[in-house]
Amino acid sequence: MPKAPSSRRSADDRWFRLGTGLFAFLIFLLVAAIGYELVKNSRLSIAKFGLSFWKTRVWDPVSGDFGALPFIWGTLYSSLLALLISTPIALGIAVFLSELAPRVLRTPLAFLTELLAAIPSIVYGLWGIFVLVPMVRTLQVHTPDWLKKVPLFTGPPIGVGMLSAGLVLAVMVIPFTSSVAREVLKAVPPTQREAAYALGATRWEAIQAAMRYGRTGILGAIILGLGRAIGETLAVTMVIGNNPQVSLSLYAPQYSMAAVIANEFTEAADNLYLNALIEIGLVLFIITLIINVLSRLLIWRVSREVKVKEPRRVPAVEAAA
Amino acid sequence: MTRDSRRRLLSRTVVGLCGLSVVVALIPLALIFFYVVKQGFSSLNWDFFTKLPKPVGEVGGGMANAIAGTLILIGIAAAVAIPVGLIAGIYLSEYPKSHLASAVRFTADALNGVPSIVIGIFAYGLAVMPVHRFSALAGGIALAFMMIPIIARTAEELLNLVPPSLREGALALGSTRSRAAFSVMVPAALPGIMTGILVALARISGETAPLLFTSFNNRFFSLRLDQPISSLTVQVYTYAISPYDDWHRQAWAGALVLVTLIFIFSALARIVTRRLERMHRA
Amino acid sequence: MRFTRLAPLALGAVLAAAPALAQKQQINGAGATFPNPIYSKWFSEYNKLHPDVEINYQSIGSGGGIRQLTNETVFFGASDGPMTNEQLSAAPGKILHLPTVLGGVVPIYNIPGVDVELKFTGKALADIILGRINKWNDPAIAGPNPGVKLPGTDITVVHRSDGSGTTYIFVDYLSKVSPEFRQKVGVATSVNWPAGLGGKGNEGVSGLVKQTPGAIGYVELIYALQNKLDYGTMQSMDGEFVKCSIDTVTAAAGAAAAAMPKDFRVSITNAPGKGVYPISSFTWMLFYETPKDKAKAKVMVEFMKWALTDGQKYAKDLGYAPLPPNVVNLETEALKRIKF
Numbered sequence: 026m027p028k029a030p031s032s033r034r035s036a037d038d039r040w041f042r043l044g045t046g047l048f049a050f051l052i053f054l055l056v057a058a059i060g061y062e063l064v065k066n067s068r069l070s071i072a073k074f075g076l077s078f079w080k081t082r083v084w085d086p087v088s089g090d091f092g093a094l095p096f097i098w099g100t101l102y103s104s105l106l107a108l109l110i111s112t113p114i115a116l117g118i119a120v121f122l123s124e125l126a127p128r129v130l131r132t133p134l135a136f137l138t139e140l141l142a143a144i145p146s147i148v149y150g151l152w153g154i155f156v157l158v159p160m161v162r163t164l165q166v167h168t169p170d171w172l173k174k175v176p177l178f179t180g181p182p183i184g185v186g187m188l189s190a191g192l193v194l195a196v197m198v199i200p201f202t203s204s205v206a207r208e209v210l211k212a213v214p215p216t217q218r219e220a221a222y223a224l225g226a227t228r229w230e231a232i233q234a235a236m237r238y239g240r241t242g243i244l245g246a247i248i249l250g251l252g253r254a255i256g257e258t259l260a261v262t263m264v265i266g267n268n269p270q271v272s273l274s275l276y277a278p279q280y281s282m283a284a285v286i287a288n289e290f291t292e293a294a295d296n297l298y299l300n301a302l303i304e305i306g307l308v309l310f311i312i313t314l315i316i317n318v319l320s321r322l323l324i325w326r327v328s329r330e331v332k333v334k335e336p337r338r339v340p341a342v343e344a345a346a
Numbered sequence: 347m348t349r350d351s352r353r354r355l356l357s358r359t360v361v362g363l364c365g366l367s368v369v370v371a372l373i374p375l376a377l378i379f380f381y382v383v384k385q386g387f388s389s390l391n392w393d394f395f396t397k398l399p400k401p402v403g404e405v406g407g408g409m410a411n412a413i414a415g416t417l418i419l420i421g422i423a424a425a426v427a428i429p430v431g432l433i434a435g436i437y438l439s440e441y442p443k444s445h446l447a448s449a450v451r452f453t454a455d456a457l458n459g460v461p462s463i464v465i466g467i468f469a470y471g472l473a474v475m476p477v478h479r480f481s482a483l484a485g486g487i488a489l490a491f492m493m494i495p496i497i498a499r500t501a502e503e504l505l506n507l508v509p510p511s512l513r514e515g516a517l518a519l520g521s522t523r524s525r526a527a528f529s530v531m532v533p534a535a536l537p538g539i540m541t542g543i544l545v546a547l548a549r550i551s552g553e554t555a556p557l558l559f560t561s562f563n564n565r566f567f568s569l570r571l572d573q574p575i576s577s578l579t580v581q582v583y584t585y586a587i588s589p590y591d592d593w594h595r596q597a598w599a600g601a602l603v604l605v606t607l608i609f610i611f612s613a614l615a616r617i618v619t620r621r622l623e624r625m626h627r628a
Numbered sequence: 629m630r631f632t633r634l635a636p637l638a639l640g641a642v643l644a645a646a647p648a649l650a651q652k653q654q655i656n657g658a659g660a661t662f663p664n665p666i667y668s669k670w671f672s673e674y675n676k677l678h679p680d681v682e683i684n685y686q687s688i689g690s691g692g693g694i695r696q697l698t699n700e701t702v703f704f705g706a707s708d709g710p711m712t713n714e715q716l717s718a719a720p721g722k723i724l725h726l727p728t729v730l731g732g733v734v735p736i737y738n739i740p741g742v743d744v745e746l747k748f749t750g751k752a753l754a755d756i757i758l759g760r761i762n763k764w765n766d767p768a769i770a771g772p773n774p775g776v777k778l779p780g781t782d783i784t785v786v787h788r789s790d791g792s793g794t795t796y797i798f799v800d801y802l803s804k805v806s807p808e809f810r811q812k813v814g815v816a817t818s819v820n821w822p823a824g825l826g827g828k829g830n831e832g833v834s835g836l837v838k839q840t841p842g843a844i845g846y847v848e849l850i851y852a853l854q855n856k857l858d859y860g861t862m863q864s865m866d867g868e869f870v871k872c873s874i875d876t877v878t879a880a881a882g883a884a885a886a887a888m889p890k891d892f893r894v895s896i897t898n899a900p901g902k903g904v905y906p907i908s909s910f911t912w913m914l915f916y917e918t919p920k921d922k923a924k925a926k927v928m929v930e931f932m933k934w935a936l937t938d939g940q941k942y943a944k945d946l947g948y949a950p951l952p953p954n955v956v957n958l959e960t961e962a963l964k965r966i967k968f
Contacts, residue, residue, distance in 0.1 A: 041524040045437035048430050049450045056453040059468045085820035117367025125361055141375050143608050145552020147579045148601045151586045152378045181782035183840050196374045227357035256461025258555040267789040267826030278825045283463045287555055288828060292691030292791035306467050317459030401668040403854040478700040566682040573654050589834035589855040
């Protein structure tokens with residue numbers, strides 16, 4: 026006797042939930058597996074060096090002495106430099122496109138800035154080597170001697186180095202930060218700006234009000250940009266100089282975590298060497314995880330605040346109508 | 347100067363600076379496009395698309411194997427990522443409040459932010475070491491790992507935008523949940539989902555790092571899944587850091603082809619969205 | 629974790645089912661960039677003679693070649709730094725070193741305004757790399773080059789960022805002429821460089837030197853020739869300044885060839901004798917003695933026989949020295965040890 030339609034349906038529904046759930050679970054499993062593999066394959070290095078791994082400058086494959094300080098230094102320095110350069114520009118773009126631009130210009134300009142995000146990192150690297158680095162080298166050559174004494178600008182004019190890396194990363198990060206910041210500004214209720222204008226604010230002051238309202242989201246956008254810069258591999262390794270040194274100078278060739286992995290992974294000849302590289306990968310994984318979560322929490326908070334505040338306004342308007 | 351006029355001057359200055367920042371951002375964009383098109387276009391010839399690389403130091407040859415390789419890798423990645431991402435997205439929108447859904451949403455977002463080099467390390471341990479070979483399949487899988495979270499989250503968001511009344515109507519007519527999801531909800535959300543897929547494809551076509559230790563590289567023309575395969579990104583990288591002027595020339599040409607490919611995906615994404623939206627409205 | 633063990637099994641199943649209608653034999657190898665120009669020529673020519681044999685060689689550096697061979701992800705490796713005893717014991721099987729050609733490592737430089745051949749003493753070169761000498765007009769460099777006007781430009785050292793046999797040859801030589809270098813840096817395919825920029829492969833180093841005024845680097849001769857980079861002459865153990873060429877490299881191998889060890893692992897840097905180029909070396913292809921894939925082993929042995937005979941003809945055009953005849957004989961014997 027055939028099953029009753031309702032029980033057949035509930036069996037189907039159960040398989041549906043199980044089946045789709047399985048695929049969803051795969052994603053969870055994937056991230057857990059990545060974390061597990063990274064930890065498992067860096068055990069030797071963690072056991073041997075412990076926390077001093079991150080304080081030691083020496084990266085010596087010959088003697089088996091591995092210290093990752095130069096890499097984390099290079100990654101943080103280049104990323105923060107990129108953030109310093111890109112944030113004002115990205116926020117300026119976000120403000121311009123969401124508040125100031127004439128409607129006609131908005132879509133094409135938004136499209137153009139998003140095009141920056143579509144360019145693959147290898148093309149940024151290619152452009153970096155042949156166009157940006159010679160420009161930076163010319164800049165370095167023409168740096169006045171008194172400036173060259175400042176620790177930030179010491180070193181021979183080779184072109185590749187921290188400055189080139191920071192500049193390339195800045196250009197790559199701009200579209201990410203600006204598009205998220207734009208979304209945040211769009212989510213700010215118009216009442217904020219209207220209230221500011223009603224109180225006699227100038228355009229900039231009204232924008233400031235909107236930005237203050239969405240500040241957590243904007244912070245989230247900036248942090249998202251940071252995450253992008255930290256994980257970038259190819260463009261950085263092509264212009265940073267690949268020298269594991271810790272230097273304050275913008276002109277000095279340095280190294281980054283992702284770059285050293287890309288250059289030395291296929292040849293890490295002994296297990297300790299490989300484990301040391303994977304430990305760097307593990308830390309990269311954890312850092313980007315934290316940044317990602319942090320930025321999403323911050324961005325999500327703005328949209329949640331907006332949703333909470335809206336319903337209170339509507340009944341008053343309806344009552345008045 | 348009165349306080350008011352100072353405020354107004356400040357406002358006008360800042361407004362000007364914002365406009366300037368758009369210009370500043372567009373300068374590198376213009377420079378990149380200018381160089382890629384100028385250097386690359388002059389190096390594009392029939393040979394580039396049909397010939398294989400020549401031995402080191404010899405002038406000429408092309409990137410036929412790299413172009414084919416990139417297309418194959420994208421194909422493998424799409425074949426793996428689209429079903430997984432789509433079905434996962436369906437789960438997330440059908441059972442949004444379950445514990446699994448929250449966990450998956452969190453990890454999908456996390457996966458999105460994982461640097462591609464780390465994905466490369468993982469894929470090496472998973473798909474290269476155990477079978478003792480570099481392969482196109484390993485490279486495609488690494489790329490798929492990067493596509494899955496984008497597709498899953500986009501699918502979820504778009505399915506959530508479809509009015510629940512459609513699902514309820516289907517269920518009321520006696521359909522199973524799976525039929526309702528696959529035959530009613532997904533087609534309704536299709537324009538957006540397709541956009542998400544095309545965006546994900548555009549993103550991974552430009553990836554190099556995860557391919558370095560998975561699909562490796564291949565001098566010869568290969569369509570096999572179980573052998574190393576060339577790719578535009580890895581080839582452009584190899585040529586760019588070399589000293590040979592002819593290779594530099596070819597690198598620019600490869601970059602142009604790559605950027606064009608990504609542009610096609612992005613443009614398709616927009617066209618598909620607009621066309622299907624028009625269909626739905628009609 | 630179960631996932632990480634199931635997935636490779638599934639992958640293996642798919643790969644095993646992959647089209648076996650490949651009459652083409654594709655063999656993958658990886659390793660040194662030093663011989664890449666001649667290897668790529670060889671594999672291309674061999675493919676023209678035997679269209680069903682595609683030998684895909686990727687120059688990822690000697691360190692990479694050794695590692696990937698040990699991981700068995702490639703069928704053969706290539707290195708110009710012989711494998712150490714630890715590396716050999718870490719491999720899952722016995723590995724054979726088979727020399728293919730001889731080459732020389734030259735110091736390349738890019739000095740604005742100076743387009744001549746500079747003479748370098750071993751000690752001066754070591755001190756430059758150590759960072760003790762950092763301007764081009766230093767007396768240690770100017771001394772052997774009396775007629776040349778050297779500018780006060782800073783010296784930028786360009787070294788390898790990847791594990792390299794070329795590095796091995798270079799630091800092997802520098803360690804022989806400078807005890808300080810041996811102590812501070814040592815000999816390996818990847819060392820702790822005192823200063824400088826890192827380039828990937830011989831290609832990357834040439835590229836960086838070409839683009840960086842004031843730079844000095846070290847590459848295999850052919851890279852200097854093909855890219856029209858200035859390169860210097862080195863002072864040999866005898867005291868005279870010798871230019872790297874096929875004859876001077878062959879001279880370096882002279883003594884060693886007569887007393888070739890059975891496993892072919894020998895260093896010929898700073899060799900004594902007249903007209904000897906001091907930074908010379910053999911370069912080796914690495915094979916397992918009992919490889920798992922017998923079909924590939926057969927093909928590669930046939931290839932090696934060709935490389936040791938007809939292949940040697942291509943060496944001179946590309947700036948490599950062909951192997952001395954008695955080495956070829958010893959190798960042909962050694963090839964029989966590869967079992968298939």
